[in-house]
Amino acid sequence: MSASLRKIGIQAALASAIFSGCAPIFGKQAILYGFSPLAVTAIRTTLAAVALLILMAVFKRSYLYMYPVGLIGCALAGFVNGIGSILYYSAISRLDASLGHLLYSFYPLFMAFWMLVDLQPISRITALRLVVALPGVYLLISNSSTGVDLIGAGMMIGSAVLYALHIRITQRILFEAPAQSVTLYTLMAMGLTVLIAYLLFDRNLPAAGTPWWPLIGMAFVTFFSRFTLFLGVKHLGGIQTALLGLGELLVTVVLAMVWLGERLTPLQWLGGFILVVSLLMVGFDRHPPEKRRSSGLLAWLNPSPLGKTDFPWQPHP
Template identity: 30%
Template sequence: MNSVSASSRAEVVRGALLVALSASAFGAMAIFGRFAYAGGTDVLGLLTLRFLICGVVLSVVAKQRGVAWPRGRALWPIVAMGGVGYVGQSLCYFVALQHAQASLVALLLYLYPAFVTLLAAWWLGERLTQVKAAALVLCLAGSALMVGGGRGEPLGIALGLAAAVVYSIYIVVGARVTRGIDPLATTAVVCLAAAAVFCTVSLVRTLAGAPPHLPQTAGAWMAMLAIALVSTVTAMLAFFAGLTRLGAARTSMLSTLEPVVTVTLASLLLGERLSPLQWLGGASILAAVLWLVRAGGGAHDDEVSLEANQ
């Protein structure tokens, strides 16, 4: 009995480490993006390379694991998730990084659990309890403090909020259309669909004489590869591996490490400093997210399996 209990605890610890790794990898993406921009790439070049590399790598991993791919009617909604929803979210997020602090953008994006709760109540009939309503108010108050105390152009702030809204819609829609489909297959299809859109736009732009800007320095290429292989592929695989060991609720709680990592790295590597108001706002957002997780709710549990698609 003791050996079984020890084995169970070891699995929980392993799962926690995997989710912490995933959150750290996701949290570093904004910082890698800043270094890629500094090395000459633009948003279109960055996103085209990111999704092309991720789509190919995840497809190979899925094939090696013998994962069943969605087909027919199950396939096209997932393609739309990648080609429309994820393209929109990624554009908003990475353009926002050019117009606002990385730490501010990361914390604004983390409003998405609040938006998911509202959308689930509206579209999926989830009950909006008093606890959830109070957590939503705390989220909104925290975001107001973040924006009021942060450094960023209005465009960057607006796009950070737009990224959270688009991502929330993507999650709620995905909670319905991906039921019964392996998450690894879902993420591979999403990345391939997004890659197809960005490759098409890049081709059109190139034919028009305005090709996307690719990384111009070794450092920028390293940052670009880190976005694809560390902050996307590794983060996704670690997330799914941790999810199977911890379950949805604990995985969600540990995932709140993500914006903390972004804020810490932005301070250490980019010289960004948060004002006392921003610290208070960021803490309010994270507290509200944890409160929403503890309050439970089917939509949020469904959402967790898709969270690794950032």
């Protein structure tokens, strides 16, 4: 991988971390205003998906093309992440935003697990960075000044497992499709999943006059975090992007302190410093770019070979 592509990947992953770090704060604020977790998830995802679809249809219709198996993969990734999103904001309603996102930061561990299941090796530096990050996460969680809701914690861990799986699925699809197309169809499938869940199990909205700006802000950061995440995965690799995304943890913690009035103990600050060290180690990771593999749990997502007379349909730009 060239230095320029690697630089693009790191910049995209950092941007994704910043946008993603803002989402829990907006979500917690919306819940405090009276929106249910299902309403928060459904409204912000649907708004982001519709906005992206309109943007693509008007300016970049070529990105509407997706090979059939890839489209199925996007639907699967969106469904998985939709369920994970429901678990996430249900957990946020029971936990502080900072504590909840600290638990969610375990997802790189599950990302490594899914990569091994999919027969994709991880580099030694990546493994070392995971080991370095663990004590930091432990210090942040074990020294909380408030009790931990075990049901909420379990929901958050489940969300992390599903989020890691969705990254692995999209990484497979990105071998043959641009990040913009994958973002669109994954987000649409995610929006459809959470909207159906909302219509079936909730349908409640807060009283008239309740501020909606947190949900508008969530839709904005959802769109940009999804796009930059997949761009980072395409140029940097899934596990490195996931680890670099731990930076969103620090963004969430800082905003939770400034915006929501949450506080950290000295040992939790030490844990945050350890995580920063793990983030900085990305500069030493020389993991080679992934190659499309014909084996593994998600090998079925690879497109079928084209014959000499087979040409995929391409819409006019």
